[in-house]
């Protein structure tokens with residue numbers, strides 16, 4: 374047919390006119406008949422166009438947006454949601470005759486019916502799998518999950534057989550069973566998600582019950598049972614499903630946000646030392662790498678300070694491991710407080726801490742390290758039972774700008790990596806440990822060119 378509605382213009386002479394309409398249909402159908410002035414029929418047609426345009430426009434836009442997300446984020450759930458929405462819009466367009474009036478007028482009712490039920494199948498199957506994934510039903514409702522999966526296999530397979538054996542009526546019945554099952558399964562999934570205390574279960578259940586009510590109203594109206602047929606009762610199905618789609622989009626968006634937050638938290642956990650809450654090795658390396666690259670590119674200075682608690686084993690042995698932990702937490706706190714903006718503090722291992730000091734020559738780093746060593750002696754003040762002073766040994770290695778400083782390392786950062794600089798600081802720390810502890814040593818190659826014979830610079 375050329376137009377979605379059969380419209381006849383006719384002038385009626387005053388008085389009573391008897392009109393007979395004969396309709397032939399290959400299947401059951403509801404045929405609303407309206408008499409109106411022609412301008413009222415036109416304005417009704419225009420407003421119907423707007424109403425459908427808004428409803429389907431929202432859903433199509435949501436569908437396309439999620440399709441784009443699917444291609445870029447590469448998560449199946451977005452693809453299923455897009456298919457569900459776009460499938461529903463296309464199904465509505467064919468069910469209301471729009472598609473057939475524009476694209477498939479020559480198909481004839483038989484093939485148009487096949488188009489209708491294929492689109493019905495598409496959105497129902499995509500919608501059910503989308504809901505399964507959204508609510509993760511497999512985890513807490515395996516039986517229901519199996520029923521949903523089997524339904525989406527058995528019914529399409531039956532419809533395919535109907536197609537092969539030219540049994541349209543059989544396939545139509547199956548499509549309607551799937552469509553009704555869709556509503557029931559959605560509500561069942563919502564209920565089981567609620568029972569399992571899943572996030573978003575309430576909103577999912579609310580949206581599916583709302584859609585179920587709207588679908589029931591439209592179905593009863595079209596079928597001529599209980600509910601009167603009119604514009605509102607006919608279109609309420611679209612309103613219900615559009616509201617459901619929007620609420621599901623809200624759930625999806627919030628899930629995306631939660632997944633992102635989880636990722637951020639997991640990444641932060643991976644980079645942070647759980648005891649002291651400063652960076653761990655991974656965090657240190659991640660933070661320092663870009664700073665280091667810039668510093669080397671612009672020939673600026675940087676230093677590494679390695680701090681190791683002296684005789685920490687004794688602290689553990691005397692006061693217990695938990696107490697040792699408290700000491701480590703206090704040290705980290707003290708280091709963080711003393712650090713300047715831009716300095717990177719990390720726990721390098723057991724009772725060893727590391728500091729990366731950008732824009733700091735080895736000379737300046739030695740001064741800063743000495744300050745820290747003294748500050749850390751006061752850590753004991755915060756810890757009541759500790760009777761002796763907390764002491765640390767410190768190794769420092771860094772660059773010294775363009776100045777000639779023969780008494781210290783005078784390292785050229787361009788030829789270095791952070792690992793090498795840490796290695797030099799470690800050698801300096803070794804010297805501090807083996808020349809009496811409780812002191813700061815800087816890397817030097819004054820007396821020897823080999824890394825194995827560093828010199829104590831400052832004690």
Ligand SMILES: Nc1nc2c(ncn2[C@@H]2O[C@H](COP(=O)(O)OP(=O)(O)OP(=O)(O)O)[C@@H](O)[C@H]2O)c(=O)[nH]1
Nearest residue numbers: 681682683684685686687689694695697698723724
């Ligand atoms: N409480 C606590 N102790 C730790 C932790 N990690 C490592 N340790 C302890 O730190 C101690 C390090 O001992 P050592 O390597 O012998 O070093 P030290 O006793 O400090 O001796 P020097 O380094 O030579 O001054 C060991 O007893 C470890 O069990 C931790 O997270 N918490």
